[in-house]
Amino acid sequence: MKSLEIPAEKARLTEVLDFVLDYAGRLGFEKKELFQLKVCTEEIFVNVASYAYAPDTGLITVTADGTEDPLSVTLSFIDSGTPFDPLSKPDPEKNRPFSQAKKGGLGIFITKRMMDEVRYAYQDGRNILTIKKTIPPTENAHE
Numbered sequence: 001m002k003s004l005e006i007p008a009e010k011a012r013l014t015e016v017l018d019f020v021l022d023y024a025g026r027l028g029f030e031k032k033e034l035f036q037l038k039v040c041t042e043e044i045f046v047n048v049a050s051y052a053y054a055p056d057t058g059l060i061t062v063t064a065d066g067t068e069d070p071l072s073v074t075l076s077f078i079d080s081g082t083p084f085d086p087l088s089k090p091d092p093e094k095n096r097p098f099s100q101a102k103k104g105g106l107g108i109f110i111t112k113r114m115m116d117e118v119r120y121a122y123q124d125g126r127n128i129l130t131i132k133k134t135i136p137p138t139e140n141a142h143e
Contacts, residue, residue: 008060023064043107052081071135
């Protein structure tokens with residue numbers, strides 16, 4: 001497992017993306033999944049940077065853990081900011097036009113769609129949002 005602890009500031013997004021994408025790339029994730037991880041990481045990090053410590057700033061720890069068989073990466077975003085469970089918000093209505101969607105909630109909705117697992121916990125005064133992406137082994141992979 002690897003981890004990165006930095007100030008939760010939007011200006012630090014590139015460092016977080018580099019950390020996540022480098023880790024997942026070394027495991028063997030390809031363009032499509034790396035793009036999905038990028039979108040979700042950006043959404044989560046920017047939300048923490050924008051709201052967790054407002055109006056102040058604080059630290060965020062991003063951990064990355066993975067396996068090669070099956071190819072899987074688990075990312076956790078940990079902050080000591082205001083307790084907030086983004087999974088408690090209802091998903092947007094399916095039949096409502098995108099232009100009429102309420103502000104907020106779309107990013108976590110997209111994250112839930114792109115990732116195989118999304119969990120939230122509040123432990124020891126810390127928000128912990130964990131996402132997991134797994135690539136199922138293909139039947140012909142070892143032939």
